[in-house]
Amino acid sequence: MAVEYSGTGDPARSMALLWRAADREGRTGLSVDRIVAAAIELADGDGIAALSMRKVADKLGVGAMSLYTYVPGKGELVDLMVDQVLGEPERPELPASWRARLEHVARSNLALYRAHPWLLQVGTARPPMGPNLLAKYDYELGALEGTGLSDVDLDTTLTSVLAYVNGAASAAVESAQAPDRSGMSDEAWWEVQAPLLEKVFDPQRFPLAARVGAAAGEAYGLIDPDHAFEFGLQRLLDGIEAFIARN
Amino acid sequence: MAVEYSGTGDPARSMALLWRAADREGRTGLSVDRIVAAAIELADGDGIAALSMRKVADKLGVGAMSLYTYVPGKGELVDLMVDQVLGEPERPELPASWRARLEHVARSNLALYRAHPWLLQVGTARPPMGPNLLAKYDYELGALEGTGLSDVDLDTTLTSVLAYVNGAASAAVESAQAPDRSGMSDEAWWEVQAPLLEKVFDPQRFPLAARVGAAAGEAYGLIDPDHAFEFGLQRLLDGIEAFIARN
DNA sequence: GGGACGTTCCGTACGGCGTACGGTACACCG
DNA sequence: CGGTGTACCGTACGCCGTACGGAACGTCCC
Numbered sequence: 001m002a003v004e005y006s007g008t009g010d011p012a013r014s015m016a017l018l019w020r021a022a023d024r025e026g027r028t029g030l031s032v033d034r035i036v037a038a039a040i041e042l043a044d045g046d047g048i049a050a051l052s053m054r055k056v057a058d059k060l061g062v063g064a065m066s067l068y069t070y071v072p073g074k075g076e077l078v079d080l081m082v083d084q085v086l087g088e089p090e091r092p093e094l095p096a097s098w099r100a101r102l103e104h105v106a107r108s109n110l111a112l113y114r115a116h117p118w119l120l121q122v123g124t125a126r127p128p129m130g131p132n133l134l135a136k137y138d139y140e141l142g143a144l145e146g147t148g149l150s151d152v153d154l155d156t157t158l159t160s161v162l163a164y165v166n167g168a169a170s171a172a173v174e175s176a177q178a179p180d181r182s183g184m185s186d187e188a189w190w191e192v193q194a195p196l197l198e199k200v201f202d203p204q205r206f207p208l209a210a211r212v213g214a215a216a217g218e219a220y221g222l223i224d225p226d227h228a229f230e231f232g233l234q235r236l237l238d239g240i241e242a243f244i245a246r247n
Numbered sequence: 248m249a250v251e252y253s254g255t256g257d258p259a260r261s262m263a264l265l266w267r268a269a270d271r272e273g274r275t276g277l278s279v280d281r282i283v284a285a286a287i288e289l290a291d292g293d294g295i296a297a298l299s300m301r302k303v304a305d306k307l308g309v310g311a312m313s314l315y316t317y318v319p320g321k322g323e324l325v326d327l328m329v330d331q332v333l334g335e336p337e338r339p340e341l342p343a344s345w346r347a348r349l350e351h352v353a354r355s356n357l358a359l360y361r362a363h364p365w366l367l368q369v370g371t372a373r374p375p376m377g378p379n380l381l382a383k384y385d386y387e388l389g390a391l392e393g394t395g396l397s398d399v400d401l402d403t404t405l406t407s408v409l410a411y412v413n414g415a416a417s418a419a420v421e422s423a424q425a426p427d428r429s430g431m432s433d434e435a436w437w438e439v440q441a442p443l444l445e446k447v448f449d450p451q452r453f454p455l456a457a458r459v460g461a462a463a464g465e466a467y468g469l470i471d472p473d474h475a476f477e478f479g480l481q482r483l484l485d486g487i488e489a490f491i492a493r494n
Numbered sequence: 495g496g497g498a499c500g501t502t503c504c505g506t507a508c509g510g511c512g513t514a515c516g517g518t519a520c521a522c523c524g
Numbered sequence: 525c526g527g528t529g530t531a532c533c534g535t536a537c538g539c540c541g542t543a544c545g546g547a548a549c550g551t552c553c554c
Contacts, residue, residue, distance in 0.1 A: 008429060015443040026531055027520070052511060063533040065513080070531095074512065121368065125421035126429065126436060129444055138456035145455065151462035156470050160415070160479025167414030168407070174372035182255060182373065189373060196262040197376055208392065209385035215398035223403050232407025238489050239482030273502055274549070299540060310504040312542080321541065 006126055007075030014076055018083055018130035024070075030062060032070050036080045040116070043081065047181075048118035053077075078122055083130030085116045091139045098244070099237055101143035105158075106165050106233050113169040117177060120170050147244045157240060164236050172225035190217070253373055254322030261323055265330055265377035271317075277309060279317050283327045287363070290328065294428075295365035300324075325369055330377030332363045338386045345491070346484055348390035352405075353412050353480050360416040364424060367417050394491050404487060411483050419472035437464070 007014055016022060017032060025031045038059045043051045053074055057064040071077045089108050094101040113119055127133055140162075144154050179185050184192075203210035216223060254261055263269060264279060272278045285306045290298045300321055304311040318324045336355050341348040360366055374380055387409075391401050426432050431439075450457035463470060 011439050012443055015440075015447065019447045021447075024531095028532075030531085053513080054511075057533095065533050065535095066531075068513075068533095123421050123425075124418060125425040129440060131447075134448060134453055134456055137460070138453035141455040141459050151459045152466045152470055155459050155463040156475050156478050157482075159418070159475045160482060163414035163418055163475070163479055164411045164483070165414065166417060167410035167412065170413060171371060171406070171410055174370050178370075178372040192258050193262075193376060196259055200262065200266045200268075200378075201381060206381055206385035208388040209381055212388050212398045212402050213384070216402040219399045223399055225406075228403050228406045228410065231403050232410055232483070235404075235407060235486030235490055236411070236479070236483045237486065239485035239487075242485050242489070243482055271501095275503075277502085300542080301540075304504095312505080312544095313503050315542075316502055316504095 006123060006128060007073060007077075007079050009072045009076060013072060014079060015129065017071070017076065017080060018128055026066075026069065028062060028066075030060065030066060030070060032080065034060060035067055035070055035077065036084050039077055040081050040084060043118040044116055048078075048121050051118075079128035079130075082119065082122055083128050083132045085112065085119065086130070086136050087132030088112065088115070089136075091135070094142060098144055098147050099241065102161060102237060102240070103233070105140050105143045106161055109162065109165045110169050110172065110229060113165075113173050114176070117173045120166070120173060124166075148247060149244065153247070157243075161236065161240075164232060168225070168229040168232055172229055175225045186220070253370060253375060254320060254324075254326050256319045256323060260319060261326060262376065264318070264323065264327060265375055273313075273316065275309060275313075277307065277313060277317060279327065281307060282314055282317055282324065283331050286324055287328050287331060290365040291363055295325075295368050298365075326375035326377075329366065329369055330375050330379045332359065332366065333377070333383050334379030335359070335362070336383075338382070341389060345391055345394050346488065349408060349484060349487070350480070352387045352390045353408055356409065356412045357416050357419065357476060360412075360420050361423070364420045367413070367420060371413075395494060396491065400494070404490075408483065408487075411479060415472070415476040415479055419476055422472045433467070 020032065023032060035056060039051060039056050042055055042059065053067055054064045056077075057067055067077075071080070089112055094104065140158055141154055144157055147154075149157060175186075178189075182189070201210075267279065270279060282303060286298060286303045289302055289306065300314055301311045303324075304314055314324075318327070336359055341351065387405055388401055391404055394401075396404060422433075425436075429436070448457075
């Protein structure tokens with residue numbers, strides 16, 4: 001397994017692609033849009049590890065090298081995929097309370113990660129400055145409008161919430177994928193693991209881990225990653241509420 | 248870039264490796280420990296994308312296939328790397344206040360991610376149940392001891408903090424790596440990006456993004472990812488404090 | 495000392511990857 | 525109909541993880 005980073009090619013070319021300047025269509029009907037769509041479909045289904053230029057090309061009934069007429073390389077293709085899916089979530093009028101708005105933003109991001117788990121693997125520093133990223137940023141900032149926070153605090157607060165969502169969504173999404181990926185339910189996994197662990201783990205040495213681990217295992221279903229997501233989100237929003245109140 | 252998942256081989260073999268049961272040393276001095284150490288060094292330096300069995304073997308002056316005498320495959324090797332680095336942080340006696348303790352836990356995890364950025368890319372569902380993971384869990388639960396929370400809430404609260412740290416550390420670490428990886432400072436990157444963006448971005452359409460983005464850019468240095476990390480952490484802890492108080 | 499055996503080490507090979515390079519075949523313009 | 529630009533893509537290179545089978549070695553028994 002490795003990690004996908006952004007394209008490092010000509011920034012002007014990348015920007016033109018993101019904003020679909022000079023969008024052509026070849027004689028076989030190939031286009032940037034179709035390539036990006038096929039790539040997203042592949043990554044959604046089999047994970048980003050299974051995304052290859054050859055497979056994208058196969059899916060489109062085209063030779064692998066034909067893709068390079070439209071896209072400079074795989075890095076740039078991933079950038080395009082990212083901006084593309086960032087445009088998917090509907091962005092309805094937001095409710096009146098900032099807290100309900102921010103909750104909506106958080107859950108909508110979770111849903112996006114759920115739909116496209118590979119988003120969690122692509123770097124977010126130096127993001128692809130596409131139209132959908134910008135629209136998303138604008139929309140999400142709107143959640144905090146009217147709270148009286150300074151512009152800088154607005155950005156920082158949103159960043160913190162998105163950081164939390166990223167981390168909690170990682171746990172939730174991975175946990176949801178694990179059974180499929182491994183062909184083993186959580187229960188089955190534990191049934192294999194528990195007796196092995198028992199042989200090497202000394203509860204005397206780590207009493208807290210033993211006690212709390214057992215309690216957490218017992219309560220599984222009540223405290224799965226989805227509930228952990230909501231719990232942490234509410235705590236974070238409580239803290240933000242206090243911050244807003246005292247500002 | 249792809250993503251590294253855990254080994255999917257024989258769980259008993261994996262467990263034996265993690266706990267170093269039956270640790271041998273070959274005639275060339277090869278051993279699981281030396282392989283894991285070499286792999287960590289490679290991943291720390293060049294990222295997990297640059298970690299390959301052949302490079303690990305080269306580093307040890309050994310043929311690639313020799314590694315497979317000690318380690319079933321790359322997935323298991325990554326598991327071993329993870330448990331190994333989880334054992335690195337010192338775990339001193341914790342301060343008296345739960346809040347100071349939890350802050351310590353959060354910052355210590357950030358430091359770990361900084362030291363081993365590739366940790367952010369490996370899946371955490373179905374974690375490798377090694378000695379150091381368990382020790383870490385036990386130690387970190389200790390931060391919340393004495394707060395009066397139930398065992399289940401203990402686990403959930405810790406999970407939430409770690410989720411936040413994971414997300415915020417992703418941003419901080421990637422942002423710190425970006426200049427090296429791209430050979431371009433943040434300023435240089437913006438100098439290239441800004442004029443391109445100006446051509447396609449309409450501030451009228453996204454007034455909030457334009458205003459706040461400008462303010463955030465202006466304040467950069469004051470609100471870099473490190474400060475965002477601390478800001479969000481304090482908000483989250485504030486929320487947890489309220490939760491503890493009302494429990 | 496000699497032989498047998500188990501383990502360690504690894505050369506080779508297979509199927510996959512991203513993509514550089516250069517050629518072919520088509521659409522369009524004159 | 526001929527010329528030109530571009531879309532398409534076959535081939536090849538250097539990587540990857542690892543299956544397979546053989547070679548080299550340490551150890552033990554006779």
